[in-house]
Amino acid sequence: xxxxxxxxxxxxxxxxxxxxxxxxxxxxxxxxxxxxxxxxxxxxxxxxxxxxxxxxxxxxxxxxxxxxxxxxxxxxxxxxxxxxxxxxxxxxxxxxxxxxxxxxxxxxxxxxxxxxxxxxxxxxxxxxxxxxxxxxxxxxxxxxxxxxxxxxxxxxxxxxxxxxxxxxxxxxxxxxxxxxxxxxxxxxxxxxxxxxxxxxxxxxxxxxxxxxx
Amino acid sequence: xxxxxxxxxxxxxxxxxxxxxxxxxxxxxxxxxxxxxxxxxxxxxxxxxxxxxxxxxxxxxxxxxxxxxxxxxxxxxxxxxxxxxxxxxxxxxxxxxxxxxxxxxxxxxxxxxxxxxxxxxxxxxxxxxxxxxxxxxxxxxxxxxxxxxxxxxxxxxxxxxxxxxxxxxxxxxxxxxxxxxxxxxxxxxxxxxxxxxxxxxxxxxxxxxxxxxxxxxxxxxxxxxxxxxxxxxxxxxxxxxxxxxxxxxxxxxxxxxxxxxxxxxxxxxxxxxxxxxxxxxxxxxxxxxxxxxxxxxxxxxxxxxxxxxxxxxxxxxxxxxxxxxxxxxxxxxxxxxxxxxxxxxxxxxxxxxxxxxxxxxxx
Numbered sequence: 001x002x003x004x005x006x007x008x009x010x011x012x013x014x015x016x017x018x019x020x021x022x023x024x025x026x027x028x029x030x031x032x033x034x035x036x037x038x039x040x041x042x043x044x045x046x047x048x049x050x051x052x053x054x055x056x057x058x059x060x061x062x063x064x065x066x067x068x069x070x071x072x073x074x075x076x077x078x079x080x081x082x083x084x085x086x087x088x089x090x091x092x093x094x095x096x097x098x099x100x101x102x103x104x105x106x107x108x109x110x111x112x113x114x115x116x117x118x119x120x121x122x123x124x125x126x127x128x129x130x131x132x133x134x135x136x137x138x139x140x141x142x143x144x145x146x147x148x149x150x151x152x153x154x155x156x157x158x159x160x161x162x163x164x165x166x167x168x169x170x171x172x173x174x175x176x177x178x179x180x181x182x183x184x185x186x187x188x189x190x191x192x193x194x195x196x197x198x199x200x201x202x203x204x205x206x207x208x209x210x211x212x213x
Numbered sequence: 214x215x216x217x218x219x220x221x222x223x224x225x226x227x228x229x230x231x232x233x234x235x236x237x238x239x240x241x242x243x244x245x246x247x248x249x250x251x252x253x254x255x256x257x258x259x260x261x262x263x264x265x266x267x268x269x270x271x272x273x274x275x276x277x278x279x280x281x282x283x284x285x286x287x288x289x290x291x292x293x294x295x296x297x298x299x300x301x302x303x304x305x306x307x308x309x310x311x312x313x314x315x316x317x318x319x320x321x322x323x324x325x326x327x328x329x330x331x332x333x334x335x336x337x338x339x340x341x342x343x344x345x346x347x348x349x350x351x352x353x354x355x356x357x358x359x360x361x362x363x364x365x366x367x368x369x370x371x372x373x374x375x376x377x378x379x380x381x382x383x384x385x386x387x388x389x390x391x392x393x394x395x396x397x398x399x400x401x402x403x404x405x406x407x408x409x410x411x412x413x414x415x416x417x418x419x420x421x422x423x424x425x426x427x428x429x430x431x432x433x434x435x436x437x438x439x440x441x442x443x444x445x446x447x448x449x450x451x452x453x454x455x456x457x458x459x460x461x462x463x464x465x466x467x468x469x470x471x472x473x474x475x476x477x478x479x480x481x482x483x484x485x486x487x488x489x490x491x492x493x494x495x496x497x498x499x500x501x502x503x504x505x506x507x508x509x510x511x512x513x514x515x516x517x518x519x520x521x522x523x524x525x526x527x528x529x530x531x532x533x534x535x536x537x538x539x540x541x542x543x544x545x546x547x548x549x550x551x552x553x554x555x556x557x558x559x560x561x562x563x564x565x566x567x568x569x570x571x572x573x574x575x576x
Contacts, residue, residue, distance in 0.1 A: 110219075212270070
């Protein structure tokens with residue numbers, strides 16, 4: 001049995017584009033569920049999506065609980081041993097309140113990778129395989145979210161390259177979600193059911209392609 | 214103390230979004246290691262690459278991704294195994310890189326364009342360049358220029374370089390490595406194309422080793438049957454050039470002389486059509502002489518190293534080479550004789566492999 005942790009934000013939680021934070025796709029239609037279906041029973045998929053989660057930042061408005069770094073350690077400990085950790089974060093770090101360029105968001109992803117390596121919650125105390133997924137870029141029209149995400153759409157288009165640079169330098173796996181999915185125009189930054197399907201299938205192929213012993 | 218974890222990222226290779234091939238200098242040792250494996254095997258998986266190189270799955274992933282972005286590597290369809298997760302094979306993208314090989318022969322010059330997996334896309338036979346008294350090698354310059362100008366645009370954009378295979382007679386017994394190096398840098402500076410020069414017999418041996426029957430072989434005695442018969446010893450994939458310029462006049466020139474005496478046409482011997490007419494007994498007599506010489510060479514080498522395989526490469530028809538190999542095996546028990554499959558010009562194809570090995574493989 002291989003265990004996979006899917007660590008993300010509202011797009012891992014499965015929030016429906018244009019809906020309220022309470023509207024959520026069912027598990028089998030969320031990318032983690034699609035991943036489970038594609039990989040089969042020999043894999044155990046753990047879904048950890050929190051709306052508003054950042055990479056490493058305490059959110060002064062939504063609260064410190066949205067900080068992806070502080071929750072990641074206990075989360076890994078509860079689910080160890082982990083074979084693979086998939087991280088798809090970064091969108092929330094682009095909120096105006098943080099005032100960060102894409103490269104700083106990538107540095108935040110780098111912090112998470114260092115923490116994962118340090119804790120070594122993989123089988124027999126090894127470091128788990130780490131797959132960084134760059135979220136699909138936001139649309140320019142982000143509806144009523146404009147004040148919260150002002151300036152974010154153009155930064156979001158730089159995330160993939162910045163994440164890949166970090167992934168390359170820390171020698172971890174990388175996947176650009178924009179190659180298979182895009183955000184839904186309903187709110188401009190959440191992914192719809194079709195995108196969840198495509199992403200789940202693509203990530204299953206990525207998980208399989210890792211040279212597992 | 215500064216914390217190196219939070220220094221600016223220092224990627225193995227900055228994710229390269231440009232088209233075309235990267236400069237030579239940025240290709241890391243590990244990347245070459247992975248490409249070497251791919252150039253040596255039909256298809257492999259990331260797991261196999263990891264096992265054979267000792268690199269971690271994540272490092273292999275980074276390298277494979279950059280090679281995919283560059284178009285050098287193509288991802289295959291996942292293969293479902295009966296046990297364990299499916300494996301995803303990786304293979305070189307044939308369209309990923311191209312190379313031109315030029316071989317100056319006794320009478321003709323062969324030019325080939327090969328793709329990244331060694332398939333010959335174009336082949337032309339032209340007259341040998343005429344040496345210009347006022348320059349070292351303007352004749353090569355014109356030939357290379359001509360060859361490159363004929364390439365389709367896509368091949369020109371992804372051209373790894375030009376390999377030039379020169380016979381010992383053309384280099385006039387110059388100190389070869391130094392002469393080749395000087396020639397190489399002069400051509401490069403004049404044409405702006407990467408050029409690699411090598412002895413032609415060594416090139417033919419490299420051709421069979423990279424793209425032909427010798428791919429899985431580590432140790433063997435390599436024979437090249439051209440106008441004359443030449444030999445190279447290959448140990449642990451390394452082609453030993455040595456200083457031996459020895460060749461034997463039992464080659465195709467010998468057959469030509471015999472045909473001449475009998476008043477028969479010699480044209481079919483050199484036209485590279487891969488077919489010879491029925492020469493009857495004459496061929497048998499010539500083959501026997503040739504095999505005698507091969508046996509002598511083999512037994513001299515066998516006194517020093519334990520070699521159980523010989524490879525015979527030639528532009529002579531494959532059926533003729535097969536015939537020679539079978540006869541050799543009958544006369545020398547316990548030795549396997551394999552006829553080469555690199556066509557139409559083993560030397561030119563081998564020369565074309567040179568830019569690939571120099572730019573993409575580990576030494």
